[in-house]
Amino acid sequence: MTTLIKQHPAIALGSRIGVIAVPLLVFFLCVLFVPRFLSVDNLQNVLRVGSILLIAACGQTGILIVGGIDFSMGSAVALLSVVTVILAPELGVALAFTGGICVAVLVGLCNGLLIAYLKLPAFLVTLGMLLVLHGLASLLSGGMPLDAAPSPGFLWLGSGHVAGIPVPIILALLAVLSLHGLLRYTLVGRSWYLVGTNFNAALNAGLPARRMVLLAYIVAGLFCALAGAILTSRVGSGQPNLYPDLAFATIAVCAISGIPLNGGRGSAVQVVCGTLIIAMLNNAVVLLNLTSAWQQLLMALVIGAAVVLPQLSNVRRRCVHLLRGNAQ
Amino acid sequence: MKTIFQASGISKHYGTTCALRDANLVLKAGQIHALMGENGAGKSTFVKILVGAIRPDSGALVLDGQPVVFGSVRDALKQGVVPVYQHSTLFTRLTVLENLSAFGLGSAQRSWARNNCLDRQQATEVLSLVGLDVSLDSLVDELSLGERQLLEIARGVGRRCSVLILDEPTAALGAREANRLHQALQVLCAKRTAILYISHKIDDIKRMADAVTILRDGLTVVNAAARDDISAAQIVQHMLGQTFEPQALCVSTRGEVVLEARDIRLTPTAQPLSLCVHQGEVLGIVGVAGSGALRLGEVLAGAASGHGGTVSLNATSEVVNDRQSAMRAGIGYVPSDRHADGLFLGLSALQNASASVLRGFSSWGVLRLREEAGPFDALIAQFNLNPPRLDLDAAYYSGGNQQKLLFLRNLVLPNLQVLVVLEPTRGVDVGARESIHQALRALACRGIAIIVVSSDLLEVNTLCHQLLVVASHQVAGRMMADAQTDAVLSMMAGAC
Numbered sequence: 001m002t003t004l005i006k007q008h009p010a011i012a013l014g015s016r017i018g019v020i021a022v023p024l025l026v027f028f029l030c031v032l033f034v035p036r037f038l039s040v041d042n043l044q045n046v047l048r049v050g051s052i053l054l055i056a057a058c059g060q061t062g063i064l065i066v067g068g069i070d071f072s073m074g075s076a077v078a079l080l081s082v083v084t085v086i087l088a089p090e091l092g093v094a095l096a097f098t099g100g101i102c103v104a105v106l107v108g109l110c111n112g113l114l115i116a117y118l119k120l121p122a123f124l125v126t127l128g129m130l131l132v133l134h135g136l137a138s139l140l141s142g143g144m145p146l147d148a149a150p151s152p153g154f155l156w157l158g159s160g161h162v163a164g165i166p167v168p169i170i171l172a173l174l175a176v177l178s179l180h181g182l183l184r185y186t187l188v189g190r191s192w193y194l195v196g197t198n199f200n201a202a203l204n205a206g207l208p209a210r211r212m213v214l215l216a217y218i219v220a221g222l223f224c225a226l227a228g229a230i231l232t233s234r235v236g237s238g239q240p241n242l243y244p245d246l247a248f249a250t251i252a253v254c255a256i257s258g259i260p261l262n263g264g265r266g267s268a269v270q271v272v273c274g275t276l277i278i279a280m281l282n283n284a285v286v287l288l289n290l291t292s293a294w295q296q297l298l299m300a301l302v303i304g305a306a307v308v309l310p311q312l313s314n315v316r317r318r319c320v321h322l323l324r325g326n327a328q
Numbered sequence: 329m330k331t332i333f334q335a336s337g338i339s340k341h342y343g344t345t346c347a348l349r350d351a352n353l354v355l356k357a358g359q360i361h362a363l364m365g366e367n368g369a370g371k372s373t374f375v376k377i378l379v380g381a382i383r384p385d386s387g388a389l390v391l392d393g394q395p396v397v398f399g400s401v402r403d404a405l406k407q408g409v410v411p412v413y414q415h416s417t418l419f420t421r422l423t424v425l426e427n428l429s430a431f432g433l434g435s436a437q438r439s440w441a442r443n444n445c446l447d448r449q450q451a452t453e454v455l456s457l458v459g460l461d462v463s464l465d466s467l468v469d470e471l472s473l474g475e476r477q478l479l480e481i482a483r484g485v486g487r488r489c490s491v492l493i494l495d496e497p498t499a500a501l502g503a504r505e506a507n508r509l510h511q512a513l514q515v516l517c518a519k520r521t522a523i524l525y526i527s528h529k530i531d532d533i534k535r536m537a538d539a540v541t542i543l544r545d546g547l548t549v550v551n552a553a554a555r556d557d558i559s560a561a562q563i564v565q566h567m568l569g570q571t572f573e574p575q576a577l578c579v580s581t582r583g584e585v586v587l588e589a590r591d592i593r594l595t596p597t598a599q600p601l602s603l604c605v606h607q608g609e610v611l612g613i614v615g616v617a618g619s620g621a622l623r624l625g626e627v628l629a630g631a632a633s634g635h636g637g638t639v640s641l642n643a644t645s646e647v648v649n650d651r652q653s654a655m656r657a658g659i660g661y662v663p664s665d666r667h668a669d670g671l672f673l674g675l676s677a678l679q680n681a682s683a684s685v686l687r688g689f690s691s692w693g694v695l696r697l698r699e700e701a702g703p704f705d706a707l708i709a710q711f712n713l714n715p716p717r718l719d720l721d722a723a724y725y726s727g728g729n730q731q732k733l734l735f736l737r738n739l740v741l742p743n744l745q746v747l748v749v750l751e752p753t754r755g756v757d758v759g760a761r762e763s764i765h766q767a768l769r770a771l772a773c774r775g776i777a778i779i780v781v782s783s784d785l786l787e788v789n790t791l792c793h794q795l796l797v798v799a800s801h802q803v804a805g806r807m808m809a810d811a812q813t814d815a816v817l818s819m820m821a822g823a824c
């Protein structure tokens with residue numbers, strides 16, 4: 001895994017290749033076996049869809065590194081979209097989006113406070129938050145999608161272009177770069193790795209461990225808000241069921257890219273690779289016209305392969321050990 | 329004597345480092361075989377290979393005349409080869425009894441149902457064998473470091489075994505506990521168990537080992553020398569590869585009071601205790617396992633809170649509530665359990681060493697990564713860190729070298745006023761022990777107050793100016809360090 005740790009050169013090289021090899025493999029498989037995959041329009045579409053997931057996954061990565069987890073993202077983006085659409089007629093598009101984004105960041109803040117300072121388990125807090133926020137979003141919208149008054153401003157985030165490049169892709173790039181910078185070059189990022197690796201030791205080393213956990217949830221709230229804003233703009237409405245399994249998708253991304261759930265490891269490069277895999281697969285199964293059962297099975301298969309492949313040498317060694325051990 | 333367990337031609341590489349080269353070992357029935365070597369010499373690696381926790385690159389094991397290959401530690405246990413590891417492998421959320429039975433102690437049955445009701449009688453016997461005096465139902469979380477170590481040993485000693493392997497069992501134990509353990513080992517010896525005993529304490533080895541094997545850089549430099557054929561000085565020379573003369577520690581003078589603790593209760597019912605530490609003073613705190621000595625150290629460092637009372641820094645009258653405020657006030661800390669409370673295993677040694685001074689090489693929250701390693705270059709040489717580089721995962725360093733990493737972290741603190749070290753030389757070799765002592769005294773000469781909590785009376789006696797004896801979570805006495813060892817010992821035991 002390409003984390004900050006310098007491992008033995010051979011191991012480091014092997015895992016770095018592993019991280020990049022799998023998305024490449026998936027890409028070539030798609031090119032070979034999926035008709036109409038390799039066209040500029042389609043690839044752009046893959047990236048545009050992937051960019052939303054990527055931005056949210058950036059937030060999830062920070063949280064996983066400090067040893068937490070966030071299940072509430074799906075409802076947070078839904079609440080954001082509903083709030084934005086409700087505010088839009090009165091405050092104007094820009095302020096409405098700002099309001100929506102504040103809501104999502106606030107959600108991160110709440111999660112963080114409950115987890116870091118009240119020491120409640122992240123699993124339960126964010127799962128509860130998922131339900132609470134969904135209820136809130138449904139309440140505000142009356143349970144129905146609210147259509148936003150169509151205006152070019154509202155749709156810009158989701159479908160605008162800058163210099164011919166779709167805005168979501170630009171924002172995703174910015175998000176990944178800032179995550180990379182944050183993790184590698186800042187005090188906060190370094191503290192996240194330390195706190196996630198050994199919370200006790202971080203406290204004993206005099207680090208503000210709790211504040212760092214809180215910060216991870218707030219930063220995740222920010223990433224999540226950005227993803228939510230793009231999503232809202234793309235669908236042009238406020239929906240209480242906007243992207244219900246966003247959190248699970250981001251966790252799948254992290255799992256595929258080899259970021260462990262017990263903290264202390266993970267990098268921006270990994271998130272990008274993981275997202276690319278999922279985005280390409282999602283696109284491929286649609287192009288292949290598979291029934292949803294086959295879609296799910298194929299996804300599961302590829303996710304499994306992506307998790308096992310980089311570990312292949314490990315797995316092989318263990319198998320050999322088992323066999324040798326049993327032979328005696 | 330009959331040979332029970334034999335390892336021959338064992339080699340093991342980790343990447344480019346060679347942890348063991350063509351090592352041979354013969355363990356005989358009823359014999360205590362000492363394995364020695366400086367930090368990183370390959371002792372723990374050898375142990376892990378002997379019990380099947382890792383696989384050697386080459387070499388073979390022979391148990392009772394039969395060649396064996398252990399696929400896992402389970403296999404080894406099944407055949408009566410029992411390890412007691414250097415670092416804790418206890419289940420901290422379970423009780424003492426559950427920990428004993430989880431190790432399959434006392435019954436050969438497979439069924440969990442049987443194991444669970446391992447009879448308490450038997451468990452109590454095992455505990456008393458090693459001299460551990462705790463309730464069977466207390467949680468391991470609540471035990472002190474020494475008590476955990478004893479429990480760890482009890483798990484191994486209590487099991488019926490033909491080969492018992494102890495990796496630095498007494499590193500965190502005082503003389504009394506160590507004696508108790510040695511008696512228990514003699515009993516096992518009489519039952520014809522073969523024992524491999526790893527320790528850095530040369531006196532212990534001279535007293536009880538029948539044969540001595542010494543490793544250096546993975547090479548066997550002395551193979552099964554009889555105890556009387558090798559002197560303590562020779563052992564040290566073989567371990568370090570050079571003769572070794574302890575140098576005089578620098579003499580520090582006592583200045584003003586830096587740290588003051590008032591009315592601290594270690595348990596709700598214990599008598600409150602107060603103490604103050606002066607600039608340049610080295611204060612030793614001693615007590616038997618579970619006496620509260622370590623606890624007191626933690627409270628002084630802000631790593632734990634007592635029941636009432638305050639710890640404050642004199643100059644700034646800053647009150648220490650937690651590690652963060654303690655660090656701001658300039659209190660460094662080396663915890664006793666390095667894996668659980670000190671190290672970031674999985675991150676690089678450099679990240680471990682620089683964890684407390686992140687602000688020192690950052691501006692506006694951005695790290696200046698190039699400057700990170702700078703302060704450590706000289707220290708690596710001074711402490712003889714092995715491997716002498718900081719870019720490896722901290723988990724790849726040997727036990728003693730990990731301890732050195734914790735020291736590096738504290739030695740670079742810019743505003744260090746007080747350094748609280750718990751079991752400072754736990755598991756480090758003679759040479760490193762000396763350099764740690766020198767470093768502590770050098771700090772004292774710079775006017776820094778040092779608080780040493782140690783179960784090693786010899787260490788406290790050479791290092792400290794003053795001793796505070798803790799027994800039953802209360803102060804049992806204070807004395808100058810050159811006091812009679814016997815007096816200290818009886819004081820430590822007295823109030824228990």
Ligand SMILES: Nc1ncnc2c1ncn2[C@@H]1O[C@H](COP(=O)(O)OP(=O)(O)OP(=O)(O)O)[C@@H](O)[C@H]1O
Nearest residue numbers: 342347367368369370371372373724725726727728
């Ligand atoms: N998992 C690992 N990966 C890489 N190197 C390792 C690993 N484990 C041990 N080593 C290296 O192998 C050498 C031997 O280590 P080992 O733990 O056996 O030393 P030791 O004799 O037990 O020392 P100590 O007295 O400090 O416990 C050391 O140089 C260590 O850095």
Ligand SMILES: [Mg+2]
Nearest residue numbers: 372414726727
């Ligand atoms: Mg060791």
